[in-house]
Amino acid sequence: MKGSTIAAIATSVGPGGVGIIKISGHKALPVALSLFRIHNRGQSAPFLELLPEQIIPRHLYHGVIVHPDTSGILDEVLLVFMKAPNSYTREDVVEIQAHSGLTVLESLLDLVLRQGVELAQPGEFTRRAFLNGRIDLTQAEAVMDLINSRSKQSRDTSVSQLFGAMTRRIDEFRNELLQILSRIEASIDFPDETDDVVTHDIEIRLETNVLKPALKLIQHYREFHQIRDGYKISIVGRPNVGKSSLMNWLVQKQRSIVTDIPGTTRDLVDANIIFKGVPVCFSDTAGVHPTHDTVEMLGIARTFEAVCASDLILLVIDASSADFDQEHRILDMAASIPVLLVINKIDLITDPVNMTLSKRLSALSSVQISVTHDLYLNTLTEQIGKYTHNAFSSLDTDDVVPNLRQSLLLEKAVKYIRQAIDGIISTSSPEMICIDIRDAIRHIDEISGAQISDEILDCIFSSFCIGK
Ligand SMILES: Nc1nc2c(ncn2[C@@H]2O[C@H](COP(=O)(O)OP(=O)(O)O)[C@@H](O)[C@H]2O)c(=O)[nH]1
Numbered sequence: 001m002k003g004s005t006i007a008a009i010a011t012s013v014g015p016g017g018v019g020i021i022k023i024s025g026h027k028a029l030p031v032a033l034s035l036f037r038i039h040n041r042g043q044s045a046p047f048l049e050l051l052p053e054q055i056i057p058r059h060l061y062h063g064v065i066v067h068p069d070t071s072g073i074l075d076e077v078l079l080v081f082m083k084a085p086n087s088y089t090r091e092d093v094v095e096i097q098a099h100s101g102l103t104v105l106e107s108l109l110d111l112v113l114r115q116g117v118e119l120a121q122p123g124e125f126t127r128r129a130f131l132n133g134r135i136d137l138t139q140a141e142a143v144m145d146l147i148n149s150r151s152k153q154s155r156d157t158s159v160s161q162l163f164g165a166m167t168r169r170i171d172e173f174r175n176e177l178l179q180i181l182s183r184i185e186a187s188i189d190f191p192d193e194t195d196d197v198v199t200h201d202i203e204i205r206l207e208t209n210v211l212k213p214a215l216k217l218i219q220h221y222r223e224f225h226q227i228r229d230g231y232k233i234s235i236v237g238r239p240n241v242g243k244s245s246l247m248n249w250l251v252q253k254q255r256s257i258v259t260d261i262p263g264t265t266r267d268l269v270d271a272n273i274i275f276k277g278v279p280v281c282f283s284d285t286a287g288v289h290p291t292h293d294t295v296e297m298l299g300i301a302r303t304f305e306a307v308c309a310s311d312l313i314l315l316v317i318d319a320s321s322a323d324f325d326q327e328h329r330i331l332d333m334a335a336s337i338p339v340l341l342v343i344n345k346i347d348l349i350t351d352p353v354n355m356t357l358s359k360r361l362s363a364l365s366s367v368q369i370s371v372t373h374d375l376y377l378n379t380l381t382e383q384i385g386k387y388t389h390n391a392f393s394s395l396d397t398d399d400v401v402p403n404l405r406q407s408l409l410l411e412k413a414v415k416y417i418r419q420a421i422d423g424i425i426s427t428s429s430p431e432m433i434c435i436d437i438r439d440a441i442r443h444i445d446e447i448s449g450a451q452i453s454d455e456i457l458d459c460i461f462s463s464f465c466i467g468k
């Protein structure tokens with residue numbers, strides 16, 4: 001395969017036993033051999049050139065690297081050649097194992113780069129492995145997670161992902177959705193020859209084979225990162241409903257500024273505390289409402305980001321409010337994240353029992369409180385405690401755990417699967433149900449990287465280190 005040949009230092013740089021230069025691409029072997037001289041066990045000369053036809057893949061060759069102009073020796077090395085497609089990138093790969101140390105490795109790399117080889121971008125070797133079909137995106141990400149893992153649990157998870165555990169789950173969803181899609185499409189194309197297939201049976205398959213296992217994976221993500229990073233609770237709602245007052249009460253200090261001026265909180269304010277024995281990060285957010293103020297708009301965008309990254313959302317409303325369009329916007333964002341409705345300022349209304357809420361808000365668990373009058377705040381903390389307690393039921397070590405990107409895509413797929421199920425229940429047209437199922441497949445394909453834009457790939461691989 002033609003294309004650029006890349007090289008990088010593959011080991012962490014610094015004094016140490018061995019440092020490795022990795023070269024990948026069609027020039028890898030000729031470039032490496034132009035600099036390498038093998039130890040000659042005979043008497044005539046101590047080092048000899050090694051010809052490409054003499055080299056056996058996956059054999060270690062002991063020799064030296066020489067400067068092409070001066071023939072001076074730079075280092076004593078071991079060289080190994082992995083022939084395409086039997087290599088990490090599926091291209092020809094040469095690894096030169098030299099003595100570690102910044103100057104040694106940099107001068108060797110410099111020599112390699114002078115032979116028309118390009119310096120690898122962060123993650124470029126792994127990106128090539130992905131583009132050449134050796135691994136899918138979940139496995140590529142597992143490489144990075146493995147390198148960065150700091151706990152035994154995250155290491156075990158990355159290893160299982162590396163060996164395709166997530167890929168297998170995603171394939172199962174995809175195959176099931178494709179089968180269902182083809183059954184429905186057949187009923188559209190040949191209405192007389194097929195039974196009315198958009199039936200209860202398909203609804204059950206969607207629910208049992210896709211929706212429930214996908215929700216379980218999302219739950220695994222939540223539980224796993226809660227153990228690692230603490231449980232994230234966002235306090236969201238319109239301006240002036242008492243979010244910052246509630247935040248300050250929950251974390252027992254004046255963390256957020258409280259005024260009666262709407263739009264006081266314009267950015268996220270975080271506080272990490274131990275709440276009923278577990279690590280919790282509370283985020284106070286900018287109030288959500290229609291605005292043309294640039295700073296407020298940016299703040300609201302951050303509120304929505306915080307909503308998506310939450311484990312629990314405290315949706316605060318003013319007990320006297322009657323219009324809930326902004327709250328519905330927040331619920332749309334929240335998708336499958338649990339929401340606890342906090343009805344604040346009940347000191348201001350005369351009949352808290354007969355408050356009118358929208359249908360969607362009435363369906364949520366709720367607590368009525370007054371922060372300034374200290375009404376029912378302990379009921380609220382007890383309610384929050386139930387969520388945090390449930391979240392810390394521990395994971396099995398063989399559970400597949402998606403990362404944030406994968407979990408967000410699963411949530412999107414879940415949204416379309418739910419829509420498809422609703423469509424079946426309400427006997428929508430089969431064409432509409434097919435659109436939802438195709439949208440679900442599209443998001444699932446983004447997880448494995450089967451359908452993904454270059455921008456997203458750039459973003460994923462840029463977080464890798466150079467040389468991997
Ligand atoms: N009457 C009443 N006022 C409250 C209550 N909670 C907060 N406030 C007041 O509502 C105003 C807005 O509060 P703040 O916490 O800044 O709201 P935010 O914009 O949602 O963060 C302030 O003047 C608070 O003192 C409450 O329970 N009852």
Ligand SMILES: [Mg+2]
Pocket residue numbers: 240243244245256257264265285
């Ligand atoms: Mg505020």
